[in-house]
Amino acid sequence: MQRFVLLGLGLALAGCAGERGLEAFLEPPRLVADAGGSAALRLRLNPPPGASFAVRLALEGPPEGLSLGQEALEVAYPTSLDLPLRVPPETPAGDYTPALWVRWGRGELRLGFALRVVRACAAAGGATYLLREGTSVPAGLERVRPSALPGFDLYRLREGPAPAGLRHRRLRLFRQPNDPLYPRQWYLRAIGMEQAWDTETGAEKPIWIGAVDSGVLPHPDLEGVEGYDFVSDPQAAGDCDGRDPDPSEPLQKGETTGFHGTQVIGLMLARSDNQRGIAGVHWGARGVMARAFGGSEGEDADAIEALLWLAGLPVPGVPLNPYPVRAINLSFGGEGSCPPGSPWYEATQRVLALGVVLVAAAGNQNRPAEGFEPASCPGVVAVGATDALNRRASYSNYGPRVDLYAPGGALSRDDDNDGQPDGLLSLGFAQGAPGYVYAQGTSFAAPLVSGAAALLLSREPGLSPAGLAERLRSRAQPLPPENCAPQACEMRLLDVGRALGP
Secondary structure: OOEEEEOOEEEEOOOOOOOOOOEEEEEOOEEEEEOOOEEEEEEEEEOOOOOOEEEEEEEEOOOOOOEEOOOEEEEOOOEEEEEEEEOOOOOOOEEEOOEEEEEEOOEEEEEEOEEEEEOOOOOOOOOOEEEEOOOOOOOOEEEEEEOOOOOEEEEEEOOOOOOOOOOOOOOOOOOOOOOOOHHHOHHHHHOOHHHHHHHOOOOOOOOEEEEEEOOEOOOOOOOOOEEEEOOOOHHHHOOOOOOEOOOEOOOOOOOOOOOHHHHHHHHHHOOOOOOOOOOOOOOOOEEEEEEOOEOOEEEHHHHHHHHHHHOOOOEOOEOOOOOOOOEEEEOEEEEOOOOOOOHHHHHHHHHHHOOOEEEEEOOOOOOEHHHEEOOOOOOOEEEEEEOOOOOEOOOOOEOOOOOEEEEOOEOOOOOOOOOOOEOEEEEEEEOOEEEEEEEEOHHHHHHHHHHHHHHHHHHOOOOOHHHHHHHHHHOOEEEOHHHHOOOOOOEEEOOHHHHOOO
16 A cells, blocks of 8 residues: 655744743834734743743733734743734824733733834825835836835835936725735735735635645644544544544644644645734635554545545545535645556546646656656645745656646745745644744645645636646646756746636
């Protein structure tokens, strides 16, 4: 029986605290937030070695009514925690000096910080330009006044005839979600999600998306996920009961990494535009998790039956899926070329015949993807990975069988110079507490394509799997051949904005 491997690596960021000798820092010590909006307050905690304690967090004004997205956690090692700080809508604009209280056992620390609250304003009839200090001012713009944001000024078009070379056209901003960690989601901007959300967010057109993976855990930034546990070996399952209706991944005490399925689901459909955490690709989708992996490995027989069940097909001994899905993410793989008559060939063709889109990770072996299934199965959209500079990630499989590339990240790099690893930020856990995780791998490139497929199906529900795959391929961004170096391959980067366009 072949064993399949999940295709990604995670780096946990959720936090912890200790009792004696605790060090605590806030980053940044100054925040700017809109009234009624939110900002990310990073808390660094360094507890003494070997200690584990329950920590409580509380805010002290002014202004009154500030709230946190997380108020309690159990921690045992040095870490950083991103806290969504929410500002009440009625808060007057101005400068404030609130504080964060960190309490544990019999100890407590008070961490003060500076908060500037600004209020959004609208200009009547025209466009507003916000330029950072040191930016050259285009011809035809004149300074109006300083903005409420330090280091920025407001400019407007000069009156009178347009300067030579300045075209007369209307410009607009693309839609951005208000999730406080969205600025760290470089990978969504790389695939044109802001342009896509201008056309369709999916918020009012819900759709069911499936994943065959390691399970899912409850998270405050995730709607309830349905599913079933298909791991047939009770010991491998980690919950000692084999197959059952609970798709949760067992949460082991002290575990700080893993939760591959939660990361995958989060990239596709984390709750978006809710002033908390991160944004998912599809703002209204619901998830169905078919758990087929206990840890990082699983049996192909379990994964195949999980795939069939997600599509609404019968599986012996398992109730029918009450929520058949339109798209399924497969972020795993093993050796094989999916020849006709093989188990994976037969399973994928049955599912595709039902009109269900299949998206699979191309693999992390830095070799041709033709020898890797289920990505090599006909009709499956195979996804390779790129880094923050749109180059093929060093680990990503490649070749003519790869239909599309999407960001998969590189945890060891910071090519965009934002002070964070160039991984994909998604949902995760540390020491039993929900948080956010950077990850890398084709495992995490694939759900970006799965989410994009679901967004297209929300807008055009009649699209066939072949028609949808062709739409994504034909409207992807061609990348120069040197981006595949040192191998030679054709690369096309997912562009969801163009895929949703006319």
